[in-house]
Amino acid sequence: MKRIISAAAALAVSTGLASTAQAQAQEGEPIKIGVLHSLSGTMAISETTLKDTVLMMVERQNAKGGLLGRPLEAVVVDPASDWPLFAEKARELLTVSEVDVIFGCWTSVSRKSVLPVLEELNGLMFYPVQYEGEESSKNVIYTGAAPNQQAIPAVDYMTEELGVEKWALLGTDYVYPRTTNNILDAYLKGKGVAEGDIFVNYTPFGHSDWSKIVADVVALGADGKKVGVVSTINGDANVGFYKELAAAGVSAEDIPVIAFSVGEEELSGLDTTNLVGHLAAWNYFQSADTPENAAFIEDWHKFIGDAKRVTNDPMEATVIGFNAWVAAVEKAGTTDVDPVLDAIVGVEVPNLTGGTATVLPNHHLTKPVLIGEIREDGQFDIVSQTEPVPGDAWTDFLPESAVLEADWQDRKCGMFNTQTDSCVQIQSNY
């Protein structure tokens, strides 16, 4: 009895396929695109948007006549915010659905879960979220920001423009804040900031009791130095944090807070009147004033059928990744992973903030760094925009990483030690 149930279920698992086939008139076998974003569980809100973005891009591409004369077809799976499930679904996408490319993952731990599968089966994935760096896989293109494209310029901005001398690095306790704060710690010390002038705090996911932490931050001002907060607090917890900041009367003039994980989506859960002037650092803001962005927002609203939906940085990264992949496939003339990977290095596609993004040999992109101040309407005023900065897989500010370099073009290695002139390992750390 039990066997029958499980066998039936197994059969269903192996044969069923969720697909949103685009009814288009192109000839030929469709090119399959895997979408590996959580549609349920805690990460659903962030990742569902990216799934919709990929579907929209697929629709747009099909309307343009597909790719290589073949239609595109998205295969959507739901890893349900469950990290082991990411690996399982990735394997399914690559072996059962036989997709040519995957767009997916949000959290670092989900990426680390998928990595071994990608490298084993030689898949190709575009990862669209800002992350902690210290990685470069042959099979992943990182279209989000590396620390030097977000954290370091943001801290520079705080020092230069806001005169911050004392730092509170607040983060949720997981790998991205940990590594980012480590890099920032080394960077700040390198710039002469004393050990005692850096306060670090980690809180659990969804933390809501911020009174003591905010009081601790305010108390940092006791030695007469200007205090700035670098927040890598994730998701929902930001709501309580900003509410407590506002309640404590901490204004952006006194203690500016720069956030790396707070975008338009997160602010929609908040009344931002008391937060005006606090900052966020990204590579894209919805308020970017360019024709490309206006067109994208219009398309997005049309696709999603809701003119109030905001856009955000990972969406832009998904768009850039998709366009870069399309360009590389056209250049290579095939969707096979290795030729596409060879072709994609050097591909240059427009971003939405008025510049272009180039895919670098280390599988990262060039991205401009934007600093935005929070407005009353939950959007950002862009107060600083740099020229595109090349993403650095291995940070220069940690001694073990400074000697490492990733180069998939000439050296064919994601972890190349320039000191010993040898490839440390081909596969990634996971």
Added chain:
Amino acid sequence: MTRQPLILRNPSVLVVLALLAVFTLAVTLLSQAYGSGVVPTSTVKILGKTLCLALAALAMDLVWGYLGILSLGQMAFFALGGYMIGQWLMYARTEAIVAAAMAGNPIPPTAQELREAVANQIFGVVGSSELPLAWAFAHSLTAQLVLVVAVPGLLALAFGWLAFRSRVNGVYLSILTQAMTLALALWLFQNDSGFRGNNGLSGLQNIPGLDGVPQATLSVWFLWASAAALALCYVLAAWLVSGKFGSVIRAIRDDETRVRFLGYPVEGFKLVVFTLAAMITAVAGALYYPQAGIINPAELMPIASIYLAVWVAIGGRGRLYGAMIGAIAVSLLSSWFTGGRAPDLPLPGYTVKWVDWWQVALGLSFVLVTLFAPKGIAGIFDRLAGVLPPRRHGRDLGPGQGALQEKEAKA
């Protein structure tokens, strides 16, 4: 009293073993590595993992269905088993990579340097480069295999000794076990505790020393191992609950105080079963996570353990095969419904997307099962076998209200 052989006392054992053997053989013959390839590797992995979950459910049934302790922290042992084997998998794999990389250096590395490089490789992700004390045995497979059962076993022993000694039971004990797994999860979430925090241990599907073996083959091997472990533990559990020992623990479940008055060392019995179940669960975890590929503290949040209890409840507690059926059925169904494969259900005016509504349906089905089918799926088998509870119209079996309802009396 003459003792019949185990098989005769428990005819279900033979059936289960036979089904398990047939299933394993069938999957092997349909797999990509050893057969026609109809069943893809990813499905083999899912089936292997499901067997491990069934094993965990079996242990849960021992604790809950037979001993009457609703442990809401059982998955802590499962994850601990995974962490213990994961340490070796990670360390040994990284060591091999690092050693290969360092072999290219002009000066051969010292043992110390090798160790540091491995630590840096493993903990570099979370911004540390020292090997924590908890990794002292990570280089040795034997040591970690011992730890797989030793660590959860000792934890269960210590926790159980404290809790049973102070007569914490019933709902209190459930909440306490839940608090235990929550504390452990939060502790593992911290980077400082040396288990890579939220990132957990990953890349576990790559078995060190078996680099040449493709995942297709490895997945079948793990399926075999999981099936074998399940079969062994099933026989062990069936033997345990069928003898006098089984009678005593069922008596403890039904009325602990009376058993104590009869002179049985209740705490000892509870401790033995609780610890044994923890060890079985840990073995299941140690087999599960190399197939899953990654383990992180989210795996032992209280919710996971509650799900385990629910599987057992749906399958039918107090029946070993019931627990297994529940785990297998619900976890496979869950995976099917959340996989976005289930066809949408069009209702007039609203289309039910299962990705959104599966949890609602699952939640309501718990309610329905507890209300209308307290014996779960196994109740069907009981009915077929003619094991029917006497009709007592809701009256208690014993004099006090603490005694169990008639429907559970026979179980």
Added chain:
Amino acid sequence: MTCRLIALLLTLLLALPAAANPALEAVVADNLDQIEKPSRRTVGPLVAEIAATGPEGLALLSAWAGRALGLAGGRLVIVDGDGATDAVTGQPVADAEPRMLRPNSGVRGVIESALVAGEIASPDRARRAAALASIARDGTAAHLAALRSAAPEADPVLAARRDRIERLLTIRFDTDPAARVAAIQLMAGDVGLDFRAALNPLLATRRLAAAEEPQANIARELRPGSDDFPREAAVALLTAEGLIQPRLTPADQRAALAAHVAQGRVGGVPVAELSDPQARDRAYEALEAAGAVPPAATESETEAALAGTRFFEVYAEADPDVTDAARAAQRGAEWRLAAMSGIDLGLDALSLASIYFLAAIGLAITFGVMRVINMAHGEFIMMGAYTGYVTQTMIADRTLSLVVALPLAFAVTFAAGVALYRLVIRHLAHRPLETLLATFGVSIALQQLAKNIFGTQARPLTAPAWLEGAITVNDVISISSIRVAILVLAVLFLGLFLFIMKRTRLGLEVRAVTQNPGMAASMGINPDRIAMMTFGLGSGIAGIAGVAIGLFAQVTSELGQQYIVQSFMTVVVGGVGNIWGTLAGAGLIGVLSKVIESFNPSNTLAAQTFMILFIVIFIQFRPRGIIPQRGRAAEA
């Protein structure tokens, strides 16, 4: 504040007759680049230049700081609503589509301080206040002189503020040590953040190593090997000052060896043997002897250097009188500061305890009194929070919406509780573990339902304006108003609970049913109805708790999850069946979390872990909680 000020300034200045300002014209023309992309570091002189050109310059500056300045065709225009005027000539500009300039807050700060800092003598009180605020934020020696020479302040509040700022600036900038010492002594014992901020830089020290006592304001001499100056620190200091060679690190040694590999041997040692540290040492010594590598520093050299050097801690501030006074002032404030931090911590703990209490009070009724484990209790809290959110979307006035939301949340969750009781719990009487499972099913169903309806993103639930902000005693002791409101609410519900239980018929019946349902039934009480009402009451209070929690934290579908385990623990730790026990439990957990958190402020997660661990152990030793139930009811 500044915005209003700027608007005022704008209207004032725009009303002036339009007149060309050649000086401004020139400055703007020369610095258009910098106006477009200003930087805080360099913008100061430019701002001063523009300000010096007269009222048009000031108008331009205030528009610039207020983000009302745009760039249209190479001209700066001030945008005001739909209209725009040329910033230099003051002429209206028709059809301008200016690109708005967005100076960052650092630049705006510079501009604003240039605008207001000169206004300490302004006839307008608001502008004087703004000027003082600006000086307080970043004052300079020039401000000190300006403050001293300004006319006396008539407004007593501003006068006090001004005196304080003047004293603080005196401490920092006055050239006369006696005046500084006097100012320090005048303020001694103050725990204000600004005073500490003025003192601490004076007391900042650095360490140095020297053979003789240096000519400086010495704080103290350090002894290597003492607790606060371990030997390693001394060696590091010596190395940093170049007094000794750094010790050879393994990495340097390896690099040196690698550089001297010859025919598979280094210094006569085969390369293959170099995986042994001792072999490496031998090889290095051989190289040293051959003169191929520089000799490494030895232990005896370090010893000699340590013996021959004295270590001092030296104040950055040169005047010993000032530092002595500062140190005395700091010492004087020390214990007060500690006490106040303690009080602040106590307030935080009290607040956390009240939140836990509020979350758990409903559970104390359903679990504590009725022994019904309701895993969906957390979801009732969530339902209350979402009710608050929905109410707020319908009623714009936040105070009114809150007034409506509280009873509405009670009604909604009361109904949900009654429904849950009738449909599920009633059928599972005396089967607590089954109840637990069934209500858990309800819990996950409700959670997913909330996700389907409201999405997983956090929803805004904002407190009315009078609950924003904080009650501040001084710079150390402060608590946000919303937390005080929650505390009040918790006390209120404690009172309500006690009233219902002790003074009403319902309470009497509840107690009767709890103690002996059979006997109660034979006295004409309907136990089923009483149980249902009790359950509804507990659920209703959970709903109100949800509104309160949503006001200070995030409203998500997982809101309830975060409180359920803690709530259960609060009830269990306190002791089941006794509201005072729940109070004690919440107090213990609140105080404990905050105390553990203060030990290790950088790791909140660790605090939570240890708190739960403590509870697990606590229950092992006091299984019936802090206030155990006695008598027959305890046996049930």
